[in-house]
Amino acid sequence: MYFFIICWAPVIFLTRLAVGFRMPALNLSILGALFTLFLVVMVFETPLPVALLSALDGVITTLPLLLVVFAGILLSALLQTSGSLSRIVTWLMGGVRNAVQRGLLIVFGVTNFLEGASVIAEPVVAPMLRSAGVSPSGSAALSIIGYAGLMTLEMAGIIITVLSLVTGLPLYDLGIASAWLSLPATVCMAACVPLFMKVSGRNAHHYFLTLGCGFFVGMAALVAVMYIGVSISGMVGGLVLIIVMLAAGPRRLTLSKDILRDLAPFIFMLIALLLVNTVPPLRELTSKQLTITVKVIPIHPITFQPLFSAYIYLFAAFGLAAVLLRMTMAQARTVMIDGIHKGWRASVSMGLFGAMGQMIAYSGYTKGFGHLNQAHNMPWILAQGLQLYAGNFYPLFVPLLGWVGTFLTGYGVASLMLFGHLQVQAASLLGVSPAWLAAALAVGASIGSISSPFKIAIATPMCGALGREGEILRLTIPLGVAASLIIGIILWAGFKV
Numbered sequence: 001m002y003f004f005i006i007c008w009a010p011v012i013f014l015t016r017l018a019v020g021f022r023m024p025a026l027n028l029s030i031l032g033a034l035f036t037l038f039l040v041v042m043v044f045e046t047p048l049p050v051a052l053l054s055a056l057d058g059v060i061t062t063l064p065l066l067l068v069v070f071a072g073i074l075l076s077a078l079l080q081t082s083g084s085l086s087r088i089v090t091w092l093m094g095g096v097r098n099a100v101q102r103g104l105l106i107v108f109g110v111t112n113f114l115e116g117a118s119v120i121a122e123p124v125v126a127p128m129l130r131s132a133g134v135s136p137s138g139s140a141a142l143s144i145i146g147y148a149g150l151m152t153l154e155m156a157g158i159i160i161t162v163l164s165l166v167t168g169l170p171l172y173d174l175g176i177a178s179a180w181l182s183l184p185a186t187v188c189m190a191a192c193v194p195l196f197m198k199v200s201g202r203n204a205h206h207y208f209l210t211l212g213c214g215f216f217v218g219m220a221a222l223v224a225v226m227y228i229g230v231s232i233s234g235m236v237g238g239l240v241l242i243i244v245m246l247a248a249g250p251r252r253l254t255l256s257k258d259i260l261r262d263l264a265p266f267i268f269m270l271i272a273l274l275l276v277n278t279v280p281p282l283r284e285l286t287s288k289q290l291t292i293t294v295k296v297i298p299i300h301p302i303t304f305q306p307l308f309s310a311y312i313y314l315f316a317a318f319g320l321a322a323v324l325l326r327m328t329m330a331q332a333r334t335v336m337i338d339g340i341h342k343g344w345r346a347s348v349s350m351g352l353f354g355a356m357g358q359m360i361a362y363s364g365y366t367k368g369f370g371h372l373n374q375a376h377n378m379p380w381i382l383a384q385g386l387q388l389y390a391g392n393f394y395p396l397f398v399p400l401l402g403w404v405g406t407f408l409t410g411y412g413v414a415s416l417m418l419f420g421h422l423q424v425q426a427a428s429l430l431g432v433s434p435a436w437l438a439a440a441l442a443v444g445a446s447i448g449s450i451s452s453p454f455k456i457a458i459a460t461p462m463c464g465a466l467g468r469e470g471e472i473l474r475l476t477i478p479l480g481v482a483a484s485l486i487i488g489i490i491l492w493a494g495f496k497v
Helices: 002-007 009-020 025-043 048-061 063-081 084-093 099-116 122-131 136-148 155-167 171-196 204-227 230-247 257-278 280-289 311-324 329-361 378-389 391-409 412-430 434-451 453-462 469-496
Strands: 292-294 302-304
Touching (some): 002 009, 002 378, 009 025, 025 048, 048 063, 063 122, 063 257, 063 311, 084 099, 099 204, 099 230, 136 434, 155 171, 155 230, 155 311, 155 434, 171 204, 171 230, 171 434, 204 230, 257 311, 329 412, 378 412, 391 434, 391 469, 434 469
């Protein structure tokens, strides 16, 4: 009982710092990593070299995610600086009928396409919604709500990749489970949209249209996971919705040379990831042959797939955009400096949260990782305690656990690193699928985006909602908790059938 309570100390510690002191994510990650190091060494009697190597393993494990985030920030900064994104938005908005459809196209189409392509949506989508007539607070909230249900499948598949690296579970199994659970999660997010999109003439027809858009984009992503691949499923979901809504619009859009040039980085990303996911020889080459495996610790090989993952293509898309938009070396250098300034804190924070997760996962190992003392291994203690105290109802709370991690840290990866390995342990004890438990954790972490003060803080300055963060969070926190519990009920009911 004592050790079970102590195992929750990192979560309680981060909660106190985040909620009580409103500490930014970078400070949270530094203090959280130091606190976890102290805990695993002094309380759980893990040798210091083991704890430090585990921390390094956590940083290396999250490296693909860090590269995707950094490359996405660079590409986003370039497209905003050049005016490319604003031109694309203006072009798209000419193809829909009214304010409601314009808002839904942005909320579910543009957000998921951008996040699927690893371009951070909030700085782009929040001002788009504001210009479309949505209130400042609504614009900030909807720029996150639109992609929160599907985020597990987005950022070019890197979240599922990290989850697979942490848990050791097959990427495909995690992708399928996450896609099925993301479908009701996206519908839950769609049900929240009318609370923030207060447009004139709102009626039952508009409400069902909103739910339909959420269901449609989730279903398109699920089909993409099944028949194409996880890495572009979120992008495909957003793109298919955009195409369908524009096809049903009052007029056809023409593809001019200027628009094709602006769209070129996204087209390149889509084609590159489509090829490596669907052409068998390319898939075999990039996912199994052209790989790099490293071992920071002897029992955890980390395999990198640079030509199968998104970050190489994101950096290439950045270079392509710079050439096509005729940016000078000075302009490109300015964009890179701006991207580094915006991205270094997020990258360091994610790396440190990864270090925390692996120190927890490998606590209790002896020097050299030759033997595990289960009585001092935090995931094993948590799994045993949860089985004892929650029993068969444990799956109900897994998505909420994911939500907690994102709420506290601002990053869904923190939930995966802190609690991912726990799901494998718990699944073994409960006799259920570890892939579905891990996927539920990831989907809950994605839903947590709408309740994250960090995410809200990105969006509010972009749409005139600065200072209204508390007003937004008062709504999005209970909505996030409710949506997470709904996914938990679906998961629990599925295990009972």
